[in-house]
Amino acid sequence: MNWKQLALGAATVLALAACSSTKPMDPAATAPVASGSGANSGATAGAQQGGAVDPLNDPNSQLAKRNVYFDFDSSSVRSSEKPTVEAHAAYLAAHPDRKLQVQGNTDSRGSREYNLALGQRRAESVKNAMQVLGAKDSQIEAISYGKEKPKSNGSSDADYAENRRDDIVYQGQ
Amino acid sequence: MQLAFFLKDRRWLWMAFLAVLLPLGARAEDMTIEIVGGGSNQHAIAVVPFKSETSGVNEALTPTIKNDLSLSGVFRMVPTEGVANVPFSAADVKYPLWQAAGAQLVAVGSVVPTGGQFRISFALQDVAQKKTLTSGQFTVGADRARDVAHTIANMIYEAITGQKGIFNTRIVYVQKMGSEYHLQVADVDGGRARTVLRSKEPIISPSWSPDGNKLAYVSFETKKPVVWVQDLATGQRRMVANFKGSNSAPAWSPDGTHLAVTLTTSGNSQVYIVPANGGSPRRLTHSSAIDTEPTWSPDGGSILFVSDRAGGPQIYRIAANGGEPQRLTYAGSYNVSPKVSPDGKSFTYIRREGGRFRVMIQTFGNNDSRVLSDGSYNERPSYAPNGQLVLYASDQGGKSVLYAATTDGGSRVKLAVINGSVQDPAWGPSSNP
Numbered sequence: 001m002n003w004k005q006l007a008l009g010a011a012t013v014l015a016l017a018a019c020s021s022t023k024p025m026d027p028a029a030t031a032p033v034a035s036g037s038g039a040n041s042g043a044t045a046g047a048q049q050g051g052a053v054d055p056l057n058d059p060n061s062q063l064a065k066r067n068v069y070f071d072f073d074s075s076s077v078r079s080s081e082k083p084t085v086e087a088h089a090a091y092l093a094a095h096p097d098r099k100l101q102v103q104g105n106t107d108s109r110g111s112r113e114y115n116l117a118l119g120q121r122r123a124e125s126v127k128n129a130m131q132v133l134g135a136k137d138s139q140i141e142a143i144s145y146g147k148e149k150p151k152s153n154g155s156s157d158a159d160y161a162e163n164r165r166d167d168i169v170y171q172g173q
Numbered sequence: 174m175q176l177a178f179f180l181k182d183r184r185w186l187w188m189a190f191l192a193v194l195l196p197l198g199a200r201a202e203d204m205t206i207e208i209v210g211g212g213s214n215q216h217a218i219a220v221v222p223f224k225s226e227t228s229g230v231n232e233a234l235t236p237t238i239k240n241d242l243s244l245s246g247v248f249r250m251v252p253t254e255g256v257a258n259v260p261f262s263a264a265d266v267k268y269p270l271w272q273a274a275g276a277q278l279v280a281v282g283s284v285v286p287t288g289g290q291f292r293i294s295f296a297l298q299d300v301a302q303k304k305t306l307t308s309g310q311f312t313v314g315a316d317r318a319r320d321v322a323h324t325i326a327n328m329i330y331e332a333i334t335g336q337k338g339i340f341n342t343r344i345v346y347v348q349k350m351g352s353e354y355h356l357q358v359a360d361v362d363g364g365r366a367r368t369v370l371r372s373k374e375p376i377i378s379p380s381w382s383p384d385g386n387k388l389a390y391v392s393f394e395t396k397k398p399v400v401w402v403q404d405l406a407t408g409q410r411r412m413v414a415n416f417k418g419s420n421s422a423p424a425w426s427p428d429g430t431h432l433a434v435t436l437t438t439s440g441n442s443q444v445y446i447v448p449a450n451g452g453s454p455r456r457l458t459h460s461s462a463i464d465t466e467p468t469w470s471p472d473g474g475s476i477l478f479v480s481d482r483a484g485g486p487q488i489y490r491i492a493a494n495g496g497e498p499q500r501l502t503y504a505g506s507y508n509v510s511p512k513v514s515p516d517g518k519s520f521t522y523i524r525r526e527g528g529r530f531r532v533m534i535q536t537f538g539n540n541d542s543r544v545l546s547d548g549s550y551n552e553r554p555s556y557a558p559n560g561q562l563v564l565y566a567s568d569q570g571g572k573s574v575l576y577a578a579t580t581d582g583g584s585r586v587k588l589a590v591i592n593g594s595v596q597d598p599a600w601g602p603s604s605n606p
Contacts, residue, residue: 111509112377113422117442117463143397144419148375
């Protein structure tokens with residue numbers, strides 16, 4: 001169905017197609033796109049590069065991954081997470097008009113403010129890596145939610161691991 | 174373990190008494206006071222219900238007075254039921270009966286309508302000496318009974334301890350209500366709680382201005398941490414630190430003109446000073462590590478903060494105009510959330526030790542520290558304005574509750590929270606409304 005619509009070639013249709021194609025993939029990570037299925041935000045995120053679908057909205061792209069996970073007590077980007085960081089850095093380098101927030105998070109124990117700073121360090125770590133890979137400082141804001149927005153509320157090692165992460169959130173999405 | 178302590182000490186007797194008494198005296202607010210530890214030097218006081226206190230004024234005074242005195246940790250309540258004497262003035266007190274009941278002190282009083290207002294009289298009697306230690310008279314509107322009750326508790330506290338009372342103070346805390354965050358301001362006993370900010374996004378780190386008229390806090394309502402200042406009387410508020418990156422950890426200078434905050438414009442969390450009305454930040458700390466959680470000394474001359482420049486988080490002190498920081502904590506690998514005592518001689522903070530997060534108190538000039546808290550998870554201690562108590566939040570079975578502990582470690586009081594969980598408390602300055 002998407003390919004049929006693509007064949008029509010109209011930019012607005014392209015935009016809508018881009019939106020609907022992301023919907024079933026990962027509702028949590030891409031919810032802002034789904035909620036913006038009206039023409040406006042869809043048009044921003046969609047059709048660019050002379051008619052090709054914006055890879056940002058391709059569920060099969062590495063760009064569909066919007067989380068970067070960390071080891072305990074670490075803010076280093078581990079090797080398993082590097083493809084995600086590289087993909088977003090390359091995208092930013094190719095799209096100088098796009099901006100994103102890297103939002104650091106921590107697990108739930110300890111001082112709120114110290115955790116905010118630990119989350120910030122994780123966010124800065126990914127921001128720095130993206131800059132080394134060609135993104136510009138002005139395209140990335142590193143911020144932290146500290147321990148305030150745990151993805152997982154449990155207290156198992158797996159829950160904690162789920163909370164030790166950065167979320168990548170594009171402006172306008 | 175605690176139960177055994179109480180049984181041994183026979184304090185269960187008055188624990189049981191309070192357990193019965195407090196729900197009866199409790200108001201409609203969310204919190205009630207429950208004693209969970211008792212000092213050895215508590216003064217035994219009988220607070221006799223004031224004459225006519227349940228008619229006319231909008232709430233009875235003695236439940237509030239008893240709650241306040243219990244909260245201080247230096248009094249224990251002697252039951253008045255069953256004593257064959259119900260005095261309302263000093264002249265009515267039959268001392269032998271109160272002595273037999275175990276009371277060292279008896280508080281008496283009355284409420285009398287007068288010209289559309291109410292005259293509230295009270296006296297504190299010393300049972301052994303058979304004399305008045307302090308007394309007072311207040312003529313107020315019906316809605317001021319609670320303020321007068323707090324003032325009477327202050328007078329009793331001051332007469333006995335020689336220290337300034339703290340019962341006219343307020344506290345701020347964040348209460349999670351479902352998916353909402355409520356910034357709450359309440360009397361120190363939890364009474365008259367009101368919501369000053371409500372948000373779907375987190376609110377953390379509220380901090381009182383020295384005059385008690387404003388709060389600084391961190392709100393995530395713009396999808397990032399931003400420092401706001403809000404006037405409590407008008408509700409007006411403004412962003413005072415909204416720079417690229419995270420803005421957090423506000424702390425007022427003692428003169429109320431500036432805030433120490435944590436900004437990340439340098440690419441890491443560092444402490445800055447900003448004017449309290451907003452304006453250009455001045456960088457205070459210079460490290461490549463995390464520097465955060467600033468708090469001022471009462472004389473304004475120095476700032477304590479947390480830094481992990483040496484590995485784990487430790488507490489440092491730096492002159493307010495900059496310079497080389499000095500490390501203050503060495504024991505333990507995780508020391509955070511410092512606050513300096515009102516007399517500037519000691520500081521309280523949280524130490525992680527074997528999976529427990531403990532409230533510590535430490536004197537400047539030496540490395541001696543002691544534990545104030547029980548329980549395994551505690552956060553964000555702050556001093557009462559008189560320096561005699563420390564307020565902190567504690568996690569109990571997934572719920573946070575507020576405690577006030579005496580700084581000598583002798584006693585601890587729980588402000589039991591019924592609805593939602595409570596976090597990030599801060600004790601406000603004295604006010605006499």
